[in-house]
Amino acid sequence: MAGNRTFTMIKPEAVAAGNAGKIIDAIIEGGFKIVALKLTQLTPERAGKFYEVHKERPFYQELVDYMSSGPIYAAVLEKDNAVADFRALIGATDPAEAAEGTIRKRFAKSKAENAVHGSDSDENATIESNFHFSADEIVG
Ligand code: UDP
Ligand code: MG
Numbered sequence: 001m002a003g004n005r006t007f008t009m010i011k012p013e014a015v016a017a018g019n020a021g022k023i024i025d026a027i028i029e030g031g032f033k034i035v036a037l038k039l040t041q042l043t044p045e046r047a048g049k050f051y052e053v054h055k056e057r058p059f060y061q062e063l064v065d066y067m068s069s070g071p072i073y074a075a076v077l078e079k080d081n082a083v084a085d086f087r088a089l090i091g092a093t094d095p096a097e098a099a100e101g102t103i104r105k106r107f108a109k110s111k112a113e114n115a116v117h118g119s120d121s122d123e124n125a126t127i128e129s130n131f132h133f134s135a136d137e138i139v140g
Contacts, residue, residue, distance in 0.1 A: 007077070011067065014116065030079075036139065044068045046068070103116055
């Protein structure tokens with residue numbers, strides 16, 4: 001149903017640092033139900049496609065290199081008001097500006113290496129979920 005799902009990735013530096021379990025705990029504690037989850041690694045081509053909307057931004061190449069640099073977890077999450085509530089749970093893009101207790105405040109290393117992705121709209125949540133998962137990999 002529109003409005004009750006969002007898409008997230010636990011980004012390479014957070015997985016490499018061993019923080020994936022703590023981040024998944026925080027997501028569940030935050031009231032989200034995981035309806036799809038996988039460990040995967042983006043090729044540079046796939047990372048470039050995922051972040052195509054940012055291709056004119058100065059940080060695009062760095063973002064593509066970073067997001068394809070190691071394993072990530074991709075997940076689809078379910079909760080009422082999922083997109084907005086998940087953005088609140090993860091905090092601002094730059095951990096220096098993220099609220100106390102948010103996932104990025106707790107785990108991000110920098111504005112670029114900021115531990116997690118969260119969709120910014122219901123439409124993008126659907127597009128991003130379908131980018132990573134087939135229908136039979138999403139439960140419920
Ligand atoms: N990013 C970056 N530098 C910036 C802004 C963003 O490296 O100045 C990276 C960062 O990893 C961010 C991603 O690009 O999460 C996508 O940027 P967006 O503005 O969509 O931020 P988000 O929606 O992830 O908070
Ligand atoms: Mg964004």
